[in-house]
Amino acid sequence: MRQHKFTLEEHELPTHYYNVVADMPNKPLPPLHPGTREPIGPEMLGPLFPQALIAQEMTTDRLVDIPEEVRDKYLKYRPTPLFRAHDLEKHLDTPARIYYKYEGVSPSGSHKPNTALAQAYYNKVEGTKKIVTETGAGQWGSALSFACAQFGLECEVFMVKLSYNQKPYRKTLMNTYGASVHASPTPLTEAGQGILAADPNSPGSLGIAISEAVEVAAQDPDAKYALGSVLNHVLLHQTVVGQEAVKQMEKAGEMPDVVIAPFGGGSNFAGLSFPFLGKNLKEGSNIRCIASEPTSCPKLTRGQFRYDFGDTVGMTPLLPMYTLGHNFVPAPIHAGGLRYHGAGVVVSQLLKDELIEARAHSQLECFEAGVTFARCEGILPAPETCHALATAFAEAERCKKEGKDDVILIHLCGHGHFDLGAYETYLRGELQHHELSDADIAASLAQLDTPVPA
Amino acid sequence: MRQHKFTLEEHELPTHYYNVVADMPNKPLPPLHPGTREPIGPEMLGPLFPQALIAQEMTTDRLVDIPEEVRDKYLKYRPTPLFRAHDLEKHLDTPARIYYKYEGVSPSGSHKPNTALAQAYYNKVEGTKKIVTETGAGQWGSALSFACAQFGLECEVFMVKLSYNQKPYRKTLMNTYGASVHASPTPLTEAGQGILAADPNSPGSLGIAISEAVEVAAQDPDAKYALGSVLNHVLLHQTVVGQEAVKQMEKAGEMPDVVIAPFGGGSNFAGLSFPFLGKNLKEGSNIRCIASEPTSCPKLTRGQFRYDFGDTVGMTPLLPMYTLGHNFVPAPIHAGGLRYHGAGVVVSQLLKDELIEARAHSQLECFEAGVTFARCEGILPAPETCHALATAFAEAERCKKEGKDDVILIHLCGHGHFDLGAYETYLRGELQHHELSDADIAASLAQLDTPVPA
Numbered sequence: 001m002r003q004h005k006f007t008l009e010e011h012e013l014p015t016h017y018y019n020v021v022a023d024m025p026n027k028p029l030p031p032l033h034p035g036t037r038e039p040i041g042p043e044m045l046g047p048l049f050p051q052a053l054i055a056q057e058m059t060t061d062r063l064v065d066i067p068e069e070v071r072d073k074y075l076k077y078r079p080t081p082l083f084r085a086h087d088l089e090k091h092l093d094t095p096a097r098i099y100y101k102y103e104g105v106s107p108s109g110s111h112k113p114n115t116a117l118a119q120a121y122y123n124k125v126e127g128t129k130k131i132v133t134e135t136g137a138g139q140w141g142s143a144l145s146f147a148c149a150q151f152g153l154e155c156e157v158f159m160v161k162l163s164y165n166q167k168p169y170r171k172t173l174m175n176t177y178g179a180s181v182h183a184s185p186t187p188l189t190e191a192g193q194g195i196l197a198a199d200p201n202s203p204g205s206l207g208i209a210i211s212e213a214v215e216v217a218a219q220d221p222d223a224k225y226a227l228g229s230v231l232n233h234v235l236l237h238q239t240v241v242g243q244e245a246v247k248q249m250e251k252a253g254e255m256p257d258v259v260i261a262p263f264g265g266g267s268n269f270a271g272l273s274f275p276f277l278g279k280n281l282k283e284g285s286n287i288r289c290i291a292s293e294p295t296s297c298p299k300l301t302r303g304q305f306r307y308d309f310g311d312t313v314g315m316t317p318l319l320p321m322y323t324l325g326h327n328f329v330p331a332p333i334h335a336g337g338l339r340y341h342g343a344g345v346v347v348s349q350l351l352k353d354e355l356i357e358a359r360a361h362s363q364l365e366c367f368e369a370g371v372t373f374a375r376c377e378g379i380l381p382a383p384e385t386c387h388a389l390a391t392a393f394a395e396a397e398r399c400k401k402e403g404k405d406d407v408i409l410i411h412l413c414g415h416g417h418f419d420l421g422a423y424e425t426y427l428r429g430e431l432q433h434h435e436l437s438d439a440d441i442a443a444s445l446a447q448l449d450t451p452v453p454a
Numbered sequence: 455m456r457q458h459k460f461t462l463e464e465h466e467l468p469t470h471y472y473n474v475v476a477d478m479p480n481k482p483l484p485p486l487h488p489g490t491r492e493p494i495g496p497e498m499l500g501p502l503f504p505q506a507l508i509a510q511e512m513t514t515d516r517l518v519d520i521p522e523e524v525r526d527k528y529l530k531y532r533p534t535p536l537f538r539a540h541d542l543e544k545h546l547d548t549p550a551r552i553y554y555k556y557e558g559v560s561p562s563g564s565h566k567p568n569t570a571l572a573q574a575y576y577n578k579v580e581g582t583k584k585i586v587t588e589t590g591a592g593q594w595g596s597a598l599s600f601a602c603a604q605f606g607l608e609c610e611v612f613m614v615k616l617s618y619n620q621k622p623y624r625k626t627l628m629n630t631y632g633a634s635v636h637a638s639p640t641p642l643t644e645a646g647q648g649i650l651a652a653d654p655n656s657p658g659s660l661g662i663a664i665s666e667a668v669e670v671a672a673q674d675p676d677a678k679y680a681l682g683s684v685l686n687h688v689l690l691h692q693t694v695v696g697q698e699a700v701k702q703m704e705k706a707g708e709m710p711d712v713v714i715a716p717f718g719g720g721s722n723f724a725g726l727s728f729p730f731l732g733k734n735l736k737e738g739s740n741i742r743c744i745a746s747e748p749t750s751c752p753k754l755t756r757g758q759f760r761y762d763f764g765d766t767v768g769m770t771p772l773l774p775m776y777t778l779g780h781n782f783v784p785a786p787i788h789a790g791g792l793r794y795h796g797a798g799v800v801v802s803q804l805l806k807d808e809l810i811e812a813r814a815h816s817q818l819e820c821f822e823a824g825v826t827f828a829r830c831e832g833i834l835p836a837p838e839t840c841h842a843l844a845t846a847f848a849e850a851e852r853c854k855k856e857g858k859d860d861v862i863l864i865h866l867c868g869h870g871h872f873d874l875g876a877y878e879t880y881l882r883g884e885l886q887h888h889e890l891s892d893a894d895i896a897a898s899l900a901q902l903d904t905p906v907p908a
Contacts, residue, residue: 172878176829
């Protein structure tokens with residue numbers, strides 16, 4: 001019998017998060033105050049995050065302990081399985097050997113609980129009563145709702161209106177875990193009121209929803225804010241994925257030549273790739289790490305490296321990142337989790353230093369790959385996940401042309417059981433294509449007056 | 455660290471199906487010809503099923519080989535995990551130790567692929583081009599669609615109209631795997647035409663959908679029919695679940711006092727319980743096996759043991775089973791997979807011989823249990839699955855009252871990510887209660903003129 005699944009025992013669950021910053025040749029530039037534009041210290045983040053997470057945001061330690069209480073909750077679904085995609089390889093007729101790490105077995109169906117549980121725990125310990133957040137496609141919001149239920153915290157979610165309407169069941173899942181959910185932009189916040197005044201039909205965006213959540217959290221002394229990607233501590237928490245995958249690839253007797261993950265704000269990509277990238281930086285390995293983004297939101301492949309806000313209204317510190325501009329509103333693609341204007345600071349620095357690669361794919365190409373994957377491997381992937389599949393299919397084709405038997409590892413970060421409305425549209429042949437011109441991107445970037453690092 | 459998850463390696467995947475018939479003190483009575491009402495032989499089933507499945511339907515062998523090709527496909531998701539429900543135990547404040555076997559990790563999100571893959575394989579080997587079937591909530595239809603994609607077969611599904619409208623995304627999932635899906639009753643078959651003539655607004659039922667699928671399969675020489683429950687060979691295939699659970703409970707150093715599973719036609723219940731029941735029959739163990747059904751479709755707790763048709767129109771052989779009458783149309787509850795008038799032959803004989811138990815629960819009680827489970831354990835259960843939870847909660851309460859630390863094992867047979875419309879209704883407080891009077895049941899049974907065994 002050929003082997004399909006490489007599992008780990010509970011005692012093989014990682015005990016630490018891996019912080020790639022410790023091994024980066026160029027450390028990330030500091031965040032700047034949105035008003036003074038001077039570097040800021042940890043105290044600026046105090047109103048929004050618990051101290052433990054601020055410390056993790058700033059740390060340059062290589063390893064960060066995972067608390068026992070968080071590891072205990074991880075065991076509800078971790079370690080997650082790693083699979084060899086035998087039937088997909090056969091279908092693609094490629095000499096490449098294709099593996100995927102599957103995070104869809106988590107209660108909310110994606111990798112997001114890895115950081116949600118950690119963030120809920122640290123908030124609980126420091127006395128937070130309520131966590132306020134935003135969500136795009138709903139993966140992050142449902143993960144945080146689950147995590148808050150686990151630690152007895154209230155949860156309030158601003159969900160991008162486009163996704164709220166596309167995926168009503170994601171909202172119900174959050175409600176089932178006990179969270180309250182709003183369609184953003186809302187009239188509940190000043191940020192939302194401003195957006196609605198300018199465009200009453202705004203479909204919303206992650207940047208807008210962040211503005212609203214930050215505003216609500218900042219005004220409530222019992223509440224804190226939580227972000228599902230972009231920030232260093234969020235990327236850090238996700239590295240349990242890649243650490244497990246390193247062990248599982250060793251059990252398979254292989255090491256990947258290429259590691260591929262979808263890219264929204266960076267946590268998904270970081271989660272799988274950073275422990276492999278660490279092998280490049282520390283041990284001289286030569287593993288290509290590729291981030292896959294939508295052509296309709298191409299900050300890595302067509303954005304600019306400069307300081308920008310994390311939100312649309314401009315309430316957050318300025319972060320040095322690849323960005324399309326914080327006013328950029330991406331086309332209404334179904335991969336809602338990738339509709340974000342900027343890339344996390346650490347990932348941006350790594351791309352600038354050419355230590356990682358990026359590719360962009362159209363929505364249509366991604367769904368084609370998703371349907372092929374479902375028919376071959378059984379698992380229906382989330383639209384976000386399909387981006388990594390599109391890149392992997394291209395790499396498998398390259399291997400075929402070059403006669404190379406590269407080992408390809410994909411981050412199959414979530415299942416698509418909440419995304420069947422999108423698949424229905426695709427199967428009907430009605431999926432929309434969204435062109436994005438150079439002029440559109442230039443116009444969005446031209447609105448920025450923020451510093452451009454040398 | 456307390457242990458949560460008990461996993462098995464690939465090499466621990468069962469190599470055989472376990473046939474409880476071999477160990478039953480009273481063997482099931484033979485099926486009867488629908489016209490002559492004489493016992494029938496295997497040749498009657500030839501037009502509908504491949505020979506290998508007919509042989510499995512009739513066999514009294516204790517163990518039946520699982521073909522390597524089927525085991526290879528099982529490895530896409532099997533062995534499935536078994537969990538200890540620490541947080542649920544704490545919430546229920548019970549001395550009982552609660553475990554659950556989780557089949558929601560399969561590609562289609564339930565236990566149904568266990569038989570779908572086997573049935574697709576045997577059909578493929580014997581030259582079938584297309585498999586026709588019915589589905590209620592869609593768990594079976596999506597499992598068979600997945601299995602047909604795996605073995606390169608066409609798949610045509612008659613989906614109960616009520617569920618088709620309640621769960622449009624299940625249809626899309628089947629389409630994504632390449633299957634065609636109809637809302638039953640349809641005007642495509644004589645059976646459907648008859649039902650629609652009597653009631654143009656018929657919500658459909660599993661019995662009706664079976665009539666339609668059987669009619670289509672019988673008329674197409676390249677097609678066969680497949681059933682997702684009730685029949686002996688289907689129950690047989692599901693025993694991989696319980697065989698794994700026996701090994702996993704041994705790893706946990708425990709053996710259950712009570713095994714609980716939802717009950718629709720019997721395959722779900724049989725899958726988990728038969729290998730434990732086998733220990734009772736062969737080794738003198740004393741493990742209680744409880745089947746959990748809806749109060750709105752209570753064939754085990756309020757039905758009659760007699761010969762009845764498997765379908766509504768009366769095309770199938772007569773089977774000796776607990777039934778509410780083949781014309782019984784259950785109330786439109788959300789647990790569509792349990793809306794079936796009869797119980798499988800083997801399970802019916804076991805209940806008659808008091809070797810297993812049965813309980814019934816209202817829809818409201820089941821959803822309450824489901825939400826509690828989701829908040830404690832993270833996994834959102836399917837409405838069918840919630841029935842087993844309702845029974846388990848009652849058993850946990852009994853343990854608390856009696857001061858007993860019984861070990862309870864639940865079949866968590868599917869996730870509820872396709873059932874969030876139902877949860878939305880529940881959370882809004884709009885879930886309907888359906889009373890079923892003795893007179894209604896008596897009226898349905900009074901329509902039967904079939905033999906009642908001694």
